[in-house]
Amino acid sequence: MEEFTARPELCGTFGAVASTHWIASSVGMRLLEAGGNAFDAAAAAGFTLQIVEPHLNGPGGDAPILVARAEDEQPTVICGQGTAPASASIDRFRSLDLDLIPGTGLLAACVPGAFGAWLTMLRDYGTVSLRDVLEPAIHYAKNGYPIMSSTVDTIKAVRTLFTDEWKTSADVFLPNGSVPEPGSLFRNPVLGDFYERVLKQAESAGSARKVQIEAALAHWYDGEVAETINRFCLGTEALDVSGRRHSGLLSASDMSGWRPPIEYPLGVDLQEFAVFKCGAWSQGPSLLQALRILEGCDLPTHTPESPEFVHLVTETMKLVMADREAWYGDESDVPLEELLSREYAQQRRQLIGPVASMDLRPGDPDGRSARLPSIQDLEKSWSASGIAGGGEPTMATTSSPLSSSREASQDPSLQGDTCHVDVVDRWGNMVSATPSGGWLQSSPIIPELGFALGTRMQMFWLEPGLANSLKPGKRPRTTLTPTMAFKHGKPYLAFGTPGGDQQEQWSLLLWLTHTIYGRPLQRSIETPAFHTGHLIASFWPRQISRGSLILEDRFPASTIEQLRRRGHDVTVGDSWSEGRLSACSFERTNGGAILRAGANPRGMQGYAVAR
Numbered sequence: 001m002e003e004f005t006a007r008p009e010l011c012g013t014f015g016a017v018a019s020t021h022w023i024a025s026s027v028g029m030r031l032l033e034a035g036g037n038a039f040d041a042a043a044a045a046g047f048t049l050q051i052v053e054p055h056l057n058g059p060g061g062d063a064p065i066l067v068a069r070a071e072d073e074q075p076t077v078i079c080g081q082g083t084a085p086a087s088a089s090i091d092r093f094r095s096l097d098l099d100l101i102p103g104t105g106l107l108a109a110c111v112p113g114a115f116g117a118w119l120t121m122l123r124d125y126g127t128v129s130l131r132d133v134l135e136p137a138i139h140y141a142k143n144g145y146p147i148m149s150s151t152v153d154t155i156k157a158v159r160t161l162f163t164d165e166w167k168t169s170a171d172v173f174l175p176n177g178s179v180p181e182p183g184s185l186f187r188n189p190v191l192g193d194f195y196e197r198v199l200k201q202a203e204s205a206g207s208a209r210k211v212q213i214e215a216a217l218a219h220w221y222d223g224e225v226a227e228t229i230n231r232f233c234l235g236t237e238a239l240d241v242s243g244r245r246h247s248g249l250l251s252a253s254d255m256s257g258w259r260p261p262i263e264y265p266l267g268v269d270l271q272e273f274a275v276f277k278c279g280a281w282s283q284g285p286s287l288l289q290a291l292r293i294l295e296g297c298d299l300p301t302h303t304p305e306s307p308e309f310v311h312l313v314t315e316t317m318k319l320v321m322a323d324r325e326a327w328y329g330d331e332s333d334v335p336l337e338e339l340l341s342r343e344y345a346q347q348r349r350q351l352i353g354p355v356a357s358m359d360l361r362p363g364d365p366d367g368r369s370a371r372l373p374s375i376q377d378l379e380k381s382w383s384a385s386g387i388a389g390g391g392e393p394t395m396a397t398t399s400s401p402l403s404s405s406r407e408a409s410q411d412p413s414l415q416g417d418t419c420h421v422d423v424v425d426r427w428g429n430m431v432s433a434t435p436s437g438g439w440l441q442s443s444p445i446i447p448e449l450g451f452a453l454g455t456r457m458q459m460f461w462l463e464p465g466l467a468n469s470l471k472p473g474k475r476p477r478t479t480l481t482p483t484m485a486f487k488h489g490k491p492y493l494a495f496g497t498p499g500g501d502q503q504e505q506w507s508l509l510l511w512l513t514h515t516i517y518g519r520p521l522q523r524s525i526e527t528p529a530f531h532t533g534h535l536i537a538s539f540w541p542r543q544i545s546r547g548s549l550i551l552e553d554r555f556p557a558s559t560i561e562q563l564r565r566r567g568h569d570v571t572v573g574d575s576w577s578e579g580r581l582s583a584c585s586f587e588r589t590n591g592g593a594i595l596r597a598g599a600n601p602r603g604m605q606g607y608a609v610a611r
Contacts, residue, residue, distance in 0.1 A: 006601040009522040010610035016597035017041060018582035019421040020056070020498060022607035023145060024048040025599070027136040028423055029609040031128065038423040039067060039125035040133065042431035043118045047137035047195075049419045050114075050451075051188065052145050054173075054440045055154040056498065057419045059191070060453040061437025063114035064278050066265065066484045067125055068491040070428030075276050075484045075491070077263040079475070080117025080435070081456070082110040085249040086472045090462050092249070093470070098242060101458045101470070103540030105240025106233055106248030106443050108455035110476065114435050115220050116260045121431070123213040124262075130202050130212050134195050141192030141450075144185035148605060151440075152182045158441050165239040166444040169452070173440055191450030198225075217259065225449070226255040232446045233453065241540060250453065265484075268292060268340055273515065274486045280467075281330040281475040283538075285339060287483065287504040287511075289320040292345035293352075294512070304513050304527050305555055307562035313512070314532050314549055314568065315352045317505055319361060321535035323348075326362035326370040329467030330475040338365035356567035358547045360536070373461050375536060375544065418480060418498035422584040424491075424595055430586060432482035432494035434503070458540045479538050483507050487587070495583035497600070501538055505531040506579035521583050521598035528554040529578035545569075552578050576602040584608075 010016065015038075017028035028045035032038075042065075050058050057063075063080035093101060101108050122133055155162075156179045162170035163177075172188055173180075180186050198216050201224075205215035219225060233248035240246055265276040268288045275291060277284030293316045302308040327334055338344050344365055351361060362370035418436035437454030445452050459477055460470035468477040479500045485493040493514075497506045506529055513524040529552055533545030549568040551560060554575050564570050582599045597608035 005522050005526050007522055007599070009520045010597045010608050012595050012610040013426065013592065014611050015425045016584040016595040016608065016610035017045060017423050018584050018597045018599045018606070018608035019045055019049065020419045020580055020582065020606045021049060021052050023052050023140065024421060025607045025609045028421065030136070031132070032425055036128045037126065037427065038425040038429040038431050039121050040128045041425070042421055042423045042433055043122045043126060043133045044136055045421045045423070046118050046433060046435055047134055048140060049421065049435060051137050051140045051191070053419050055151045056417045056439065057114070057435045058438030058440070059115055059451040060112040061114045061435060062454060062456055062478060062480060063117040063433055063435035064282060064478065064480045064482055065117050065121055065431065065433040066276065066482045066494070067121055068430045068484060069125070070491060072491065073489065074267060074486070075265050077265050077278050078117050078120050079261040079263055079278070079281070080113035081281060081475050081478050081480070082113035082258065083473050083475050084110055084457055084460070084470060085251060085254040087249045088457065088470060088472055090464060090470050093462050096246065099462060100540055100542060101460055101462065102240035102242050103455055103458045104442055105238045105246055106236065106453065107240060107246045108457040109233060109248050109250045109443065109453040110456050111250065111255050111258050112438065112454060113260060114438070116217060116258070119213050119217055120260045120262070123210055129209050130216055131199055134199055138192045138195050141188045141195065144187040146183050147180050147186035149182035150603065150605070152180055154441055155179050161239070168445040168447045169440065171447070172445050172450065188450050190447070194449050221255045221258050226252040228446065228448050229255065229453070236444065238444050248453070266336060266340065270295065272488055275511070276484045278481060280328040280334040280336060282478050282481050283324055283328065283504055284481045285328065285336060286320040286324045287481070287508055288340055289323060289345070290316050290504070290508050292340060292342060293319065293349050296346060296349050299512065299516050304517060305559060307559045307566070310530055310551070310559065310563060311566055312352065313508065315357060317532055318357055318534045319348050319351060322360045322362040325536050326372055327365070327467050329477050331467055334467065335365040335368065354566065356547050371466065373463055373466060373536065417500070420482070420496040420498060420582055422494040422496065422582055424494060424584040424586045428491055428586050428593065430484065430491040430494045432484050432496055434480040434482045434496050436480050459538045479503055490588065491586060493583060493585045495581060497579055497581040499579065501535055502531040502579070506581055510581050510583065521585060521596050525581045525583065525598045525600050528552045531578060550578065552576065580606055582606055582608065
């Protein structure tokens with residue numbers, strides 16, 4: 001393969017930031033330049049992402065974060081994934097004649113965890129003030145930023161929904177009644193004013209930075225913000241993908257006292273490396289399971305562009321994603337020790353044959369019998385609604401007066417996506433964070449606050465007895481999954497990507513191409529990528545695409561043909577269509593350190609900064 005990359009490998013000795021938006025990366029570097037550390041920079045970049053990528057994340061969303069000080073022996077998890085409301089029970093949803101939790105509207109809102117996660121990191125690891133971190137976001141919200149074409153496309157697709165139903169969203173995203181032009185200056189002054197009120201409340205509590213941060217957390221979860229969300233969520237009936245209007249379940253009492261749990265990560269050792277993920281309330285362990293399985297395969301004899309490599313990785317992901325569905329959830333009895341063991345990996349590895357599997361095959365760790373959701377009825381409903389093989393639905397026309405708004409809200413391409421940010425500073429401190437949720441298209445804008453609530457509860461099952469069955473106060477099994485790796489016991493690499501169920505698949509490819517095949521970060525990010533849809537999707541309508549394999553057309557024609565011969569249902573996508581990875585590394589060398597950063601050229605949006 002040629003060594004050419006679309007972007008240079010950025011190297012330096014002072015600091016590095018990589019994210020899914022160039023403005024956020026620059027804001028992060030600004031904090032480093034001003035003397036802040038990686039945690040300060042990541043928080044500022046995170047709040048900026050809420051402004052400049054409103055179709056990918058927002059203040060009402062979620063943000064799992066991995067943090068590591070240079071001297072730490074492992075990272076720490078700050079769980080910015082909120083919990084289900086107290087009134088969110090299976091019986092409650094069944095009483096509404098729902099088999100799945102809707103993917104839009106107000107019913108699927110959890111406690112918004114992103115704000116708490118960013119501020120917890122700033123309080124415990126940062127050095128700068130809350131004002132320093134929030135001011136860039138306030139600036140772009142009030143003074144404007146060039147709106148991306150992808151944001152405009154999202155607004156355009158839900159315009160009828162906004163004008164007919166979610167009128168508070170129209171007030172923000174359809175200025176003067178029109179869809180913004182790509183590249184035009186776009187503002188959300190209501191959100192900017194809201195964050196200024198948060199600052200005023202925080203600074204009135206005293207001059208100490210930690211006192212101010214605690215006051216901001218209390219204002220959000222125990223005060224005015226919680227009360228405002230309570231009034232809107234319980235007092236508003238919003239159209240959702242069920243085709244009906246529902247009020248929400250999230251209340252001020254659900255938010256009161258909530259703070260992000262601080263947890264140990266999960267990890268696996270791989271020679272000189274250790275790779276760390278969030279717990280089984282995320283899909284993070286699936287990457288660790290995949291690494292254990294592939295540890296016993298002879299990957300170095302195959303290039304990342306070969307059919308053997310693609311087949312091995314794809315079949316491995318099918319196995320670990322079946323385990324994800326059977327075993328992962330916010331429960332105390334997830335058999336993680338067995339799932340991540342080499343003995344279990346050996347059992348699973350033996351299931352990989354020369355042809356593509358079409359079955360969902362969870363394992364039975366510790367002798368326990370796996371149980372998957374009952375998807376037969378769902379598969380029938382997909383077929384009836386035009387979702388062939390778990391693909392995208394063909395919208396049926398109806399005579400209902402809600403038709404156009406319902407169709408817009410049902411489009412799976414508008415389910416929202418995710419952001420990512422990585423930071424490393426000159427001292428070796430490191431952050432990897434994957435904020436998402438609270439998308440502009442997820443639910444109506446709360447008019448006093450300027451943002452929407454998230455819909456992460458759609459990931460629960462309304463079937464009792466599963467690892468990810470809905471329960472009040474439980475975290476939904478999120479797809480959000482930052483990654484961090486240590487090398488020789490020290491923080492080495494922070495990386496991740498948007499992409500829902502594809503996040504672990506694309507992150508795995510970066511790790512393998514970088515560590516097994518020795519490709520630099522930027523080249524690893526740009527290596528032709530692929531993913532499988534042979535899994536039960538985490539998002540409404542929870543479809544599965546058995547045997548599917550989607551590859552970029554930069555793979556050799558011989559690879560594509562051989563994969564088809566192996567039985568894979570191959571779809572060839574555009575040249576640069578798979579993954580939106582970013583990464584930062586800190587490598588000790590010659591008595592010093594070299595910092596590196598890479599960002600995805602796909603979509604012409606993500607960017608890295610280093611010096």
